[in-house]
Amino acid sequence: MEYNFSDIEQKWQKAWNDANAYAVSNESDKPHYYVLDMFPYPSGAGLHVGHPLGYIASDIYSRYKRQCGFNVLHPMGFDAYGLPAEQYAIQTGQHPEVTTNKNIERYISQLRKIGFCYDWSRSVKTCDPQFYHWTQWAFIQMFNHYYDNVAQKAKPISELVARFEREDPTWATLSEREQQERLMQYRIAYLADTKVNWCPELGTVLANDEVSEGLSVRGGYPVEQRVMRQWCLRVSAYAPRLLEGLDRLDWTDSLKDTQRNWIGRSEGAEMQFDIKKHPSGSPLKGESESEAPITIFTTRADTVFGVTFMVLAPESEYVGRLTTDEQRAEVEQYLAWVKHRTERERIADRKVTGVFSGSYAINPLTNAEIPIYISDYVLAGYGTGAIMAVPAHDSRDYAFAKHFNLPIIPLIEGADVSEQSFDAKEGKMMNSGFLNGLDVKDAIAKMKEYITNTGIGRVTVNYRLRDAIFSRQRYWGEPFPIYYKDGMPYPIPEDCLPLELPAVTEFKPTATGEPPLGHAQVWAWDEKNKKVVDKKLIDNKSVYPLELCTMPGFAGSSAYYLRYMDPHNNEALVSRQANDYWQQVDLYLGGSEHATGHLIYSRFWNKFLFDLGLVCKDEPFRKLINQGMIQGRSNFVYRYIGEGATGNLYVSYNLINNPEYKDKVQPIHVDVNIVHNDVLDITAFRNWMPEFKNATFVFADGTSSEVEDNPYLGAAMPKQYICGWAVEKMSKSMFNVVNPDDVIANYGADTLRLYEMFLGPLEMSKPWDTNGIDGVHRFLKKAWNMYETVTDEQPTKEEFKSLHKLIKKITWDIENFSFNTSIPAFMIAQSELAALKCNKRAILEPFAILLAPYAPHIAEEMYHRCHSLNAQPSTLNSFVIDAQWPELNEAYLVEDTQKYPVQFNGKVRFTLECPKDTPKDEVEKLVLAHEDTARYLAGNAPKKVIVVPGRIVNVVM
RNA sequence: GCCGCGAUGGUGGAAUCGGUAGACACGAAGGACUUAAAAUCCUUUGGCCCGAAACGGCUGUGUGGGUUCAAGUCCCACUCGCGGUACCA
Numbered sequence A: 001m002e003y004n005f006s007d008i009e010q011k012w013q014k015a016w017n018d019a020n021a022y023a024v025s026n027e028s029d030k031p032h033y034y035v036l037d038m039f040p041y042p043s044g045a046g047l048h049v050g051h052p053l054g055y056i057a058s059d060i061y062s063r064y065k066r067q068c069g070f071n072v073l074h075p076m077g078f079d080a081y082g083l084p085a086e087q088y089a090i091q092t093g094q095h096p097e098v099t100t101n102k103n104i105e106r107y108i109s110q111l112r113k114i115g116f117c118y119d120w121s122r123s124v125k126t127c128d129p130q131f132y133h134w135t136q137w138a139f140i141q142m143f144n145h146y147y148d149n150v151a152q153k154a155k156p157i158s159e160l161v162a163r164f165e166r167e168d169p170t171w172a173t174l175s176e177r178e179q180q181e182r183l184m185q186y187r188i189a190y191l192a193d194t195k196v197n198w199c200p201e202l203g204t205v206l207a208n209d210e211v212s213e214g215l216s217v218r219g220g221y222p223v224e225q226r227v228m229r230q231w232c233l234r235v236s237a238y239a240p241r242l243l244e245g246l247d248r249l250d251w252t253d254s255l256k257d258t259q260r261n262w263i264g265r266s267e268g269a270e271m272q273f274d275i276k277k278h279p280s281g282s283p284l285k286g287e288s289e290s291e292a293p294i295t296i297f298t299t300r301a302d303t304v305f306g307v308t309f310m311v312l313a314p315e316s317e318y319v320g321r322l323t324t325d326e327q328r329a330e331v332e333q334y335l336a337w338v339k340h341r342t343e344r345e346r347i348a349d350r351k352v353t354g355v356f357s358g359s360y361a362i363n364p365l366t367n368a369e370i371p372i373y374i375s376d377y378v379l380a381g382y383g384t385g386a387i388m389a390v391p392a393h394d395s396r397d398y399a400f401a402k403h404f405n406l407p408i409i410p411l412i413e414g415a416d417v418s419e420q421s422f423d424a425k426e427g428k429m430m431n432s433g434f435l436n437g438l439d440v441k442d443a444i445a446k447m448k449e450y451i452t453n454t455g456i457g458r459v460t461v462n463y464r465l466r467d468a469i470f471s472r473q474r475y476w477g478e479p480f481p482i483y484y485k486d487g488m489p490y491p492i493p494e495d496c497l498p499l500e501l502p503a504v505t506e507f508k509p510t511a512t513g514e515p516p517l518g519h520a521q522v523w524a525w526d527e528k529n530k531k532v533v534d535k536k537l538i539d540n541k542s543v544y545p546l547e548l549c550t551m552p553g554f555a556g557s558s559a560y561y562l563r564y565m566d567p568h569n570n571e572a573l574v575s576r577q578a579n580d581y582w583q584q585v586d587l588y589l590g591g592s593e594h595a596t597g598h599l600i601y602s603r604f605w606n607k608f609l610f611d612l613g614l615v616c617k618d619e620p621f622r623k624l625i626n627q628g629m630i631q632g633r634s635n636f637v638y639r640y641i642g643e644g645a646t647g648n649l650y651v652s653y654n655l656i657n658n659p660e661y662k663d664k665v666q667p668i669h670v671d672v673n674i675v676h677n678d679v680l681d682i683t684a685f686r687n688w689m690p691e692f693k694n695a696t697f698v699f700a701d702g703t704s705s706e707v708e709d710n711p712y713l714g715a716a717m718p719k720q721y722i723c724g725w726a727v728e729k730m731s732k733s734m735f736n737v738v739n740p741d742d743v744i745a746n747y748g749a750d751t752l753r754l755y756e757m758f759l760g761p762l763e764m765s766k767p768w769d770t771n772g773i774d775g776v777h778r779f780l781k782k783a784w785n786m787y788e789t790v791t792d793e794q795p796t797k798e799e800f801k802s803l804h805k806l807i808k809k810i811t812w813d814i815e816n817f818s819f820n821t822s823i824p825a826f827m828i829a830q831s832e833l834a835a836l837k838c839n840k841r842a843i844l845e846p847f848a849i850l851l852a853p854y855a856p857h858i859a860e861e862m863y864h865r866c867h868s869l870n871a872q873p874s875t876l877n878s879f880v881i882d883a884q885w886p887e888l889n890e891a892y893l894v895e896d897t898q899k900y901p902v903q904f905n906g907k908v909r910f911t912l913e914c915p916k917d918t919p920k921d922e923v924e925k926l927v928l929a930h931e932d933t934a935r936y937l938a939g940n941a942p943k944k945v946i947v948v949p950g951r952i953v954n955v956v957m
Numbered sequence B: 001g002c003c004g005c006g007a008u009g010g011u012g013g014a015a016u017c018g019g020u021a022g023a024c025a026c027g028a029a030g031g032a033c034u035u036a037a038a039a040u041c042c043u044u045u046g047g048c049c050c051g052a053a054a055c056g057g058c059u060g061u062g063u064g065g066g067u068u069c070a071a072g073u074c075c076c077a078c079u080c081g082c083g084g085u086a087c088c089a
Helices: A005-019 A052-067 A083-092 A096-113 A129-143 A157-167 A176-184 A235-248 A253-263 A287-291 A301-306 A318-322 A325-340 A343-348 A395-404 A440-454 A553-557 A576-582 A598-611 A682-688 A740-747 A749-758 A770-785 A797-815 A819-835 A841-851 A856-867 A920-929 A933-937
Strands: A032-037 A071-073 A145-148 A153-156 A189-199 A204-206 A224-233 A265-275 A294-298 A309-312 A355-362 A369-374 A386-389 A457-463 A482-485 A488-491 A524-526 A531-533 A543-545 A585-590 A621-626 A630-640 A649-651 A665-670 A696-698 A707-709 A716-718 A724-728 A897-904 A907-915 A944-948 A952-956
Touching (some): A005 A096, A032 A576, A052 A071, A052 A797, A083 A096, A096 A740, A129 A145, A129 A189, A129 A598, A145 A157, A153 A598, A176 A488, A235 A253, A235 A265, A235 A598, A253 A598, A301 A440, A386 A395, A482 A543, A553 A598, A598 A621, A749 A770, A749 A819, A770 A856, A797 A819, A819 A841, A841 A856, A920 A933, A920 A944
Parallel strands (some): A032 A071, A309 A369, A649 A696
Antiparallel strands (some): A309 A386, A630 A665
16 A cells, blocks of 8 residues: 555545535533744745744644644734745835735645644735734834823823823913923833944934844844834833743743843943033033033942943934033034944944043042033943943943043952952942941942932942834835824824725835835825825815835734634734633744844734733733754865866765865755755756756766666666765755655655654754655655554554554653654654564554644545445544544553662663562562572672662662 | 854764764665656665674774763863954053
């Protein structure tokens, strides 16, 4: 009976589809379970074998949970907005919607072939107006709410207005515009002039997590700093809750640590430094203003006695008023220089730069006059944008002090600061007045007490987490549901949503530098008629301009997991009922690259919706697992470049270190798809690219003749060319991309699924190496052969033992996400059962059920064969996915005898077999009486005999 | 620099609670079947040593120490690799 995987897989995929087997209902008596894969971006290249790794794992888990009696929600959709489609549109004029939909089609067809149990009727895509309706809606809610820092939750902006009306007599005197401006400082979605990462090549701003090392993550283009008016989300308000919420999540420690670092809580103190009154009268802007103290933030309050200068960030508002007339020209020159520097230059070039402001501050403890500098090593966005510099105990301050020849006062006993600073928070204080002799930790506490009591400062907490910049000067994203009246933003009414993305013919910025939506003709808001109208009608009386920016990539992916609970709801993002049933994502699988982007934003978004009482859980993802990356495994041919090289001779890998070829060959990437088990397909290679058409080879045997005479056959057999290999990123340019479609065509989806799991632990990254796939495929063939005839005979004890060993192992593995170890367990069970010639339904049916989560197609066919050899799907109305997970009966696993490995001084010498439950001292006697014991004791008396019941014996001499 | 993860045969990996290291698979070598090949099946396969043979000895989980009757597993110090992050005061 041949294992025809292609027929089997097509047959059952159709049957499942026809029967709607994977549709999930929100109404069920069963317990619920929600398994989610991270939203893929449908790239033009389609899926490669790395993508399905996590999907296969989550599919196995989903199927297992369903077989255990859960109602399992397991959806899939697409993060459809994004830069690549738009870049492609700019280059080709092809509308991004067209390419995006094409790519989605391709993804869906590839995913379907792998046999996932997704409920496709719940699929969503972010560029669908029915979907982004709720993205826009959430944005309006954020616009209409502020964060109450006392209550630690979002509240309606109307409550704030009411408070202003009640408590602030000036409120009523403000104009509408002034009132709006004031409210803008509180809204969770707000407009602000912020320093942004501007990417000129992409023509848009980017969030911090979209920039890496001064280059855009997508595309790798340079990024510079620019101040622009942008929509922002007040994520920072949620920093304490985002931090504290991590403690209750079942995520890996490494991921939680990454988020903790990104949120960056630091406890410290704000402290005020008085400004020295300038002797020459009034060189500063205004007498009283110039003398107002400046506030700094420090985590090292203990080091105040060692402050020898202060530094302001170039963007600090203190800069203007502290710059003296004498220094003004120099300061302005420095500020100009800082401003034109790109982020990349800043990272690449860490040399000390800065300028003296001309002013002095007074150290509140020593009363010393200390100069105030301006330097870009101090960041405007963190703390107060001003620092007290303690060169002896901060390496950055140290470098600055050395460069400008400023004094360095050591504060910790025994610290040598002649060559470098001593940054560690340990040791005993000195040169520090009343702190002398204290440990650093105690000194910090004492100093905090002192500054609180004297009123020169206060204890505070700072967070590194910044507000998210939410505007993109791009076309292919969600439009903001916002129009501008007198320069101030107003949301369009909620019942007018979705505000659909208008058609444009040009995807580049306009000639006047407006974002691409500037090209849209029908893009103005008619307030009276509540509709989008032609721009020509803008009169700023009843027709107003609409926002031209669109939302960033993370907008659509921040709440999509809620939408799957209730994907067709036209009244709400998710109904209360649906949300109460599913609650939250129980298991979330995806890559760790989303640690500081998506996983922060969606936690924020979810907490906001929670504050509004719209979702029942304040965290979206209860348990999260990161699957490892699948790296590429590249193959190489070795072009001969030594003497007499024709440029078309290739040396087999096993020969390249021979003297005649060593250092005379050049490795060239070769498409891994024309290499099998590191052996090159010569014909395919010659046809691969024109330059290889006339390739000649030195084969593995060291000769160049292409064939070997075959003594048995008139014909000749081809010889082998061995390729070298290396592990690299999977990418087109390395010719190491493997497409799951090809694997499925050659081996079937079940083999692909099994093999991806077989490669190694889910969380670890590993190269895709097809070399082992034959073994997994052979296992399926052998398993398949067991089902040729199925009988109703009673199984033997041994057969039951094999089965129940397998039940125990597979159940444990799935519960613990150890999918790689299940495959050998199946192989072992198969070979045991085959050796016993087992063809009994009582064994083979549970075997098929156990295999079903891993290899659903073949398992379905096996399951049906157990019922009738010729059963058709129509005659059997149940699928293996609904078959009850087999129950473990430990009784079958109990052995009559116990085997003890017997060690002498920790080395295993022989094995002792004795009846089960032999008492400890009896085992000891048996060991000492054993015929081999005397030999290993070699005349020594045993000092001690350790018997671990059921495990091992160790004789200590 | 800081944080996290990892290192086990020729290769991917297993050893789940400190208890027989190398399961399972690939590859390789040898054999059976075959006119031949493919497919399939069987045997061997960490290294070294002794031997006619053995259920013979030694050694062995990145390096160096330690704890323990017993360490791939726990502790300390280090090396290398991977990922993240970086003037965050």
